[in-house]
Amino acid sequence: MATPDKKMKMLDDTETVNGYLHEVSPMKYSRNNVKYFNAIIQEKDKYTNSVCFRPEFHQNMVQLQKQRSQVSLRKVDRVPSLQRSGDFDIKITYSSDLSTPKKSLDFDFQPPPSQNQVQTINHIKESLNAYQKTNVHVKVVQIGQVQTKTVRSGTSVSCQDVVVADKTGSITLCVWDKQTDTYSIEESYSMQNISVRNYDNINLASSKKLRTVGKIIMNLHASSFLRPPGAGGTAKPIASSHRGYPN
Incomplete structure (x- = not known):
């Protein structure tokens, strides 16, 4: 059980992120059957990948993206990125809150490059x-x-x-x-x-x-080219290695 000091430190480690939402993904399921989805958060000077473990936020975030609305995400965590060394992603948990920023943002909605x-x-x-x-x-x-x-x-x-x-x-x-x-x-x-x-x-x-x-x-x-093994100038069958679905 966490001590009061550890609980306070955990609260101190969370932060608030203000910006716009882009590319909110469909709902997904982890290998443990946990619901989650991804989104890109446009902050003032960068675009940050995020993962959200609050499925009830999904529909709201989809609408906020369509409306290009300003959002404020409180009590989120910045965690080491699994894709970019030395960078951080945003983790939205059941402790996180989604609302409108208290002050209007001084930058506009811009799609990621x-x-x-x-x-x-x-x-x-x-x-x-x-x-x-x-x-x-x-x-x-x-x-x-x-x-x-x-x-x-x-x-x-x-x-x-x-x-x-x-x-x-x-x-x-x-x-x-x-x-x-x-x-x-x-x-x-x-x-x-x-x-x-x-x-x-x-x-x-x-x-x-x-x-x-x-x-x-x-x-x-x-x-x-970094060619796959066996790739050449003639067509060769390759095994399907995934379960892709058309979107």
Whole structure:
């Protein structure tokens, strides 16, 4: 049982964060079946990843994001980031409160840069949370077989794993429905609206709403790619290593 001194220290370690909400994720479940969701909090001079363990906040935070409303989160914890060394994320617990700031903020709502800018694969792996969306310029290095999966709604949907790469690394892109069998080995593409997924600590890109702007020319040498084992100039089947769902 915590002593009064320890309880006081725990209270001192919490803080209040004021800002705007972005990219509030759908509700998720941990391996222990604990409900949680993610969001990005825009503070005055930075964007901070957060995880919220108060499911009753979810609908309210979704609306606050849509309305671009100012928010104040009290009694939150800053915890070491699991994705960026030396950085901190915000942890929202059952002790946290959600309200409106006592004073109007002196900065405006601005979407995170990742929503508009082209990002490298390395940045996606190191910095983006599950359900964050981004744009990429990539080359296709491996194509898997089209499979049929049953999604949460019970509907059967075709999907296909496509390994894409840039100069910083490679990642598996799971494409769905009409996007299957539309890509070619060694061709380069500009893609928008890619949504990040995370399964067993492996980042994947997956989106039913993926938009391929078109083929592009990328002056990249094959040796620059961090290719997956067995990836070559011809299509080879790859095993599906995840349970991606179209969003």
